[in-house]
Amino acid sequence: MTVLTLGPDKSTQVILKALALGADKAVHLKHDSFPNDPNAIAHAIADELKTVQFDVLLFGKKGVDDDNQQVGQMVAELLNVPCVTQVAKLEIFDGRAVAHREVEGGSLIVEATLPAAFTSEKDLAVPRYASLRELVAARKKPITVKEPGTARPVLETVSVQYPPPRPPGRIIGKGVEAVPVLVKLLHEEAKVI
Amino acid sequence: MTQPVLVFAESSGSQFRKSGFEAVTEGRRLADLAGAEEYAVAIGHGLEERMIELGKYGADRVFLADDPSLALFHPDYYRHILLDAVKKHAPSIILLPATSAGKDLAPRIAIHLNTGVASDCVQLSLENGDLFATRPAYAGKVLLKVRINGTPKIATLRPNAFTAKEVSPVHSPSVEPLTFEKPETRMVVKEFAALGPKKMDLTEASIIVSGGRGMGGPENYKILEELAEVVGGIVGASRASVDAGWRPHSDQVGQTGRTVSPTLYIACGISGAIQHRVGMVNSKIIVAINKDPDAPIFGFADYGIVGDVFEVVPALTRELKKFYGK
Numbered sequence: 237m238t239v240l241t242l243g244p245d246k247s248t249q250v251i252l253k254a255l256a257l258g259a260d261k262a263v264h265l266k267h268d269s270f271p272n273d274p275n276a277i278a279h280a281i282a283d284e285l286k287t288v289q290f291d292v293l294l295f296g297k298k299g300v301d302d303d304n305q306q307v308g309q310m311v312a313e314l315l316n317v318p319c320v321t322q323v324a325k326l327e328i329f330d331g332r333a334v335a336h337r338e339v340e341g342g343s344l345i346v347e348a349t350l351p352a353a354f355t356s357e358k359d360l361a362v363p364r365y366a367s368l369r370e371l372v373a374a375r376k377k378p379i380t381v382k383e384p385g386t387a388r389p390v391l392e393t394v395s396v397q398y399p400p401p402r403p404p405g406r407i408i409g410k411g412v413e414a415v416p417v418l419v420k421l422l423h424e425e426a427k428v429i
Numbered sequence: 430m431t432q433p434v435l436v437f438a439e440s441s442g443s444q445f446r447k448s449g450f451e452a453v454t455e456g457r458r459l460a461d462l463a464g465a466e467e468y469a470v471a472i473g474h475g476l477e478e479r480m481i482e483l484g485k486y487g488a489d490r491v492f493l494a495d496d497p498s499l500a501l502f503h504p505d506y507y508r509h510i511l512l513d514a515v516k517k518h519a520p521s522i523i524l525l526p527a528t529s530a531g532k533d534l535a536p537r538i539a540i541h542l543n544t545g546v547a548s549d550c551v552q553l554s555l556e557n558g559d560l561f562a563t564r565p566a567y568a569g570k571v572l573l574k575v576r577i578n579g580t581p582k583i584a585t586l587r588p589n590a591f592t593a594k595e596v597s598p599v600h601s602p603s604v605e606p607l608t609f610e611k612p613e614t615r616m617v618v619k620e621f622a623a624l625g626p627k628k629m630d631l632t633e634a635s636i637i638v639s640g641g642r643g644m645g646g647p648e649n650y651k652i653l654e655e656l657a658e659v660v661g662g663i664v665g666a667s668r669a670s671v672d673a674g675w676r677p678h679s680d681q682v683g684q685t686g687r688t689v690s691p692t693l694y695i696a697c698g699i700s701g702a703i704q705h706r707v708g709m710v711n712s713k714i715i716v717a718i719n720k721d722p723d724a725p726i727f728g729f730a731d732y733g734i735v736g737d738v739f740e741v742v743p744a745l746t747r748e749l750k751k752f753y754g755k
Contacts, residue, residue: 306536340630342623390545411736412744
């Protein structure tokens with residue numbers, strides 16, 4: 237199992253953690269300031285994987301910075317492999333996989349033949365703590381460092397702002413006595429009922 | 430002739446999703462500003478009679494791909510149909526709801542068209558003919574204003590961040606069928622396993638009654654369900670309740686759960702930690718019930734009651750029954 241990361245120098249920390257948790261080797265597409273752009277990132281990853289044979293390509297849920305949730309399926313489309321997103325449960329069999337997508341109101345059960353790509357939903361797997369022996373062994377596993385291709389970003393952030401602050405609220409009372417007051421306020425002041 | 434605005438009006442079964450209508454309304458607004466037409470695309474099975482609703486929300490032309498194999502969301506089939514429609518009609522803007530299907534589909538279309546998607550937008554604006562999208566980032570701590578340097582501009586819209594509005598006079602376009610030749614695919618969508626009796630998703634709810642660690646256990650959610658029923662809402666949960674196994678993950682509101690923006694959010698026995706807050710802070714009105722007067726939630730709730738949820742919630746249910754004259 238290979239772990240692939242696109243990022244600056246300090247991505248090595250994440251790679252070592254993954255190697256300690258069971259990855260056999262790593263590929264680090266190293267770039268100090270690669271644009272945080274789904275299209276650019278997807279092309280860089282797809283270019284790297286073009287000549288790689290894989291059965292399963294697994295992505296996380298989303299980047300914790302931009303919250304875009306786009307890269308996984310973009311890479312799959314570029315590589316022309318099936319992609320099931322938001323997978324909360326994944327079973328791999330010989331040459332095929334059964335994925336449970338978490339959707340509104342329940343799960344969509346999708347079968348795909350391998351090779352295929354999947355993006356995760358929370359609780360797909362619960363990470364464990366690596367043992368000391370594994371952490372030490374991780375440093376001996378091979379990490380191939382490469383340069384990603386030229387980035388061609390499509391999204392441009394023109395401004396960053398804090399969301400408008402909520403007007404301050406108030407505690408209107410204690411216990412059941414406050415309940416009629418609340419209902420009155422919800423009706424007359426907030427006008428939501 | 431200006432290029433049209435194309436909207437994917439998502440459906441579930443034989444009904445359109447509320448978030449689909451929200452996208453049609455926003456599409457109508459942008460089309461009016463641009464002096465363009467709005468086309469709505471529906472994909473599914475059994476939607477024929479509902480297509481008229483898309484005209485009610487402002488679509489000038491409506492297209493339908495109807496086939497049993499489209500009843501459930503199949504990424505390859507849906508992508509194929511939408512890309513066909515895009516090639517034929519060359520829209521300048523494409524809108525989809527930011528539902529699980531919309532968020533899955535938009536990036537696939539974008540990468541094939543060599544353009545980008547602004548995902549989970551809470552606001553769109555047209556300035557000098559250029560589309561700008563406002564979308565939350567860093568788990569909602571900031572709002573980014575984004576421009577897509579590609580064409581068409583694609584945006585997925587956060588459910589409940591836009592309000593569906595009927596136009597007057599109503600449009601009555603005739604349904605234009607989309608022929609559907611199944612593309613090759615290595616995916617089979619086998620079935621939909623419902624979690625419980627068919628209910629609305631949290632992201633589409635107008636009223637949410639939510640329970641946290643203070644509820645103490647799964648059986649105690651009964652009082653929240655009763656309150657939700659009276660007020661016409663659905664029940665949500667904090668991460669504590671989900672991790673404890675009291676409620677399913679699909680009920681979770683927060684950073685690693687759903688982001689909701691209902692008109693009314695009633696938080697019961699929820700402390701209001703930042704990870705929960707980012708998932709519900711966009712609610713129009715927040716009510717908090719908690720026995721700890723120092724709980725962080727009282728710092729941002731519009732109305733707070735310090736008290737025992739097991740007394741206050743049933744009292745609130747009774748009071749609301751009186752209010753509604755039930």
